[in-house]
Amino acid sequence: MKRLLSVLALSAGVTLSGCSSLDSMNDTAVTDESIAVLEQAINEQTKDAEVAGDTVPQLLPPPIVPPLDIQTLGQASEERFDVIADGLSAHDFFMGLVQGTDYNMIVHRDIEGAVNLKLKNVTVEEVMQAMRKVYGYEYRREGKLYQVVPAKLQTEMFQLNYLDIQREGVSDTQVSAGSVRDSVSDSGSSSSDSSSDSSSSGSSSTLVGTRISTKTSANFWVNLKQTLDALISGDGRRVVVTPQTGMIIVRALPSELATVREYLERAELTLHRQVVIEAKILEITLSDKFQAGVNWATLGEPSAGKTITLNQVASSISADGLGGIFRSAFSLNDFTAVIELLGQQGDVQVLSSPRVSTVNNQKAVIKVGTDEFFVTAVETTTTTGTSTTTTPSVELTPFFSGIALDVTPQISGKGEIVLHIHPTVSEVEDQQKQINVGSDDFSIPLAFSSIRESDSIVRADSGQVIVIGGLMKSENSDQNESTPLLGDIPGVGNLFKQRRSVGSKTELVILLRPVLANNDSWQKELERSLQSFERLRADSVK
Structure with a gap:
């Protein structure tokens, strides 16, 4: 078991390192050693499972008597009979219940009440349990002895x-257009009674926006x-x-x-109950034919009974609109196949491959990026005296740039998983804002944030892949081209230069696969890790 745990730690460590580049794993010796360790762990776990069923019976001496059927033995040892009682006192009922059997009965003197029942083909134990549930008579059993005692506090x-x-978590997704506030204040004073009064009135309005706070x-x-x-x-x-x-x-x-x-x-x-959540956060630079976004209908159609959960442009796509190739990718739970299919519509870049385990109804957060402080408020304090001193006060607030994913699962007894998923990809840059107040101009450094995020609740079975898409971004860039030497001639050089604006669209696609954590799932994860290393070794040989 210790061997298995160490290998699981190795497998998890390798998977968690998916957030970084795989270029550092080109060492063939390390790959071969990892494959050998995984193969040994799988063989040891398989052997341990077979020992209980095959090896142990062979090590025991031959039985003296033929093996007995457990069900038949249980029926023979527990005699079954019919029981009928109509207004019989509880004391007499319990004493008569074991008459003619191998059981003994002790009834406390405080046991009172009348019993009315009619049972067929039952054992003594089944009758005692029924009496406890229906009438509330408490009993204790020690071998062949039953003790009926009063229902007192114990x-x-x-x-x-x-x-x-104690844990508290908040996932906040907000789309706001800003707010406007008007404020008017009046003040007055009277010298006759040295009193002053002031009044102010104001109104504020918030423009339409959307906010989801979980x-x-x-x-x-x-x-x-x-x-x-x-x-x-x-x-x-x-x-x-x-x-x-x-x-x-x-x-x-x-x-x-x-x-x-x-x-x-x-x-x-x-x-x-525990679940292992594996995710792939992809950014697809769309080709010219797919500038409207990933066309999921061209990827395939799953067979009847298969479910693909999509959250694209606030709508879901029916499973009947997808074809066969897409079906195989999702039915096999193969992220690599899905990435290859998406590569037909543009250049696919894997931004992150987070993987996390969490228990039932507990939020798990993965955060990969940097926190940088930006100026969010500036105040100045002016002190007058023999000399005027101005002291600035700057308020700094951290802004996160990178990838964050928080997931909260709810696992039912049947293995169905309901997930609250909140992925975020953010980029924050520094920019200068010029503000005119009266006759003064102020240059204030502000944070310019570009965020792509979604907040959704989905249901999935163990091993099913969930797709979240439709998070698009447009970028424009200027390209300057000129004829060598001629483009540098003053005056006429512009005739040999060309300027054009090039636009590109990218779409963020998130793939998630929740897997219930049990003995079978760990075995499958070992096998999947082994297959990944074998593919890595095959690619390095080419």
Whole structure:
């Protein structure tokens, strides 16, 4: 197992390095060594899985008696019978239940009530469980002995493994056109009573814009305490939660303790669900034929039952409008094939290949870029005295340039994944703004930000590829050409020069593939990493 974990760390490290260039991995020796380690890990994991099914039975001595069918043995050991009770006292019912069987019964003297039931083909244990659920009679079992006790308050300790942390996350996407504010103030004073009054009025208006603010808050232990208090509220009940040790102490009735136990078991299963999210952030410089954007309809059509999630120009494309080649790329979950198909419509550049693992309902953030400080406010303070002193005060604010991706998954018990996805690609430059105030001119350095981002919630199955596109950008550049020597002649040189404006369009495409993290998925990830190294070695040999 230690060997497997080390190899998984190696595989994850190699994948995480996808944010940088692969030119540094041309060393054939390193590639061959990585392939050997991955092959050994896959073989060891396969052998470990086969030991329980094949090797262990061979190492054991031959059985003395023929093997017994477990289902038949269980039916033979647990006698089944019909039970009918009509107004029978609880004490007499329990004592008569084990009559003629191998079980023993002790009934507390405080057990009261009448029993009415009709059951067919049941065992003693099934009858006792039914009595607990319907009538609330609590019992304990020790081998062949049943003890029926009154339903009194009891104390039980539960263990729940979870981090003692509080997390808050905000994803903000805003499109604003600015705001306008008018302000008028009047002031007056009276010397007769040394009083002054002032009044001001103003109005503000915000131009039409759009804003999506997604907030997440995780304070698990506080929410758990509130939930348990609601489940077992009543006299004498109490819940004590110690997040540092993961211990939960509950004092309640046996039926309420059973409810708490079931709730905690299900909650722990939900909390520990984990997903691995692999992403490719691509920038496509569109060719002349596709200046309107990537034409997804020319890439293929998936077969019936396949789902492709697209978020392009605020609309989704039906799976019936795509052809066969596109289907194979997505059904195989192969990013390389998708990139090759997109390359038919322009030059594809992989900006980043982030990969992150996160548990259920927890935000994961990947950020690759730089933070640079820009001037956002300038104030001056003038002090007069024997000499006038002006002190400037500058406020600096960091602006991020690069790629950021935050993802929040919700994983159902059936393996369906709902993702909140917020990718951002930003570029920030410094620019000078000239502002005229009265007779004064001010030159203020400001940040010029170019942002491409989206905010969406999608549903996907494990291993399904999600596509987010339509984030386009136009760029214009001037190209100057001239005839050598003749273009440098003063006066007539312009006759031998040519100036033209060249425009280009780029589209940002984001591919995501969520995979549920379990034993099978780690095995598949090892195999995928091995295939990647083998392709890398084959390319280096060419």
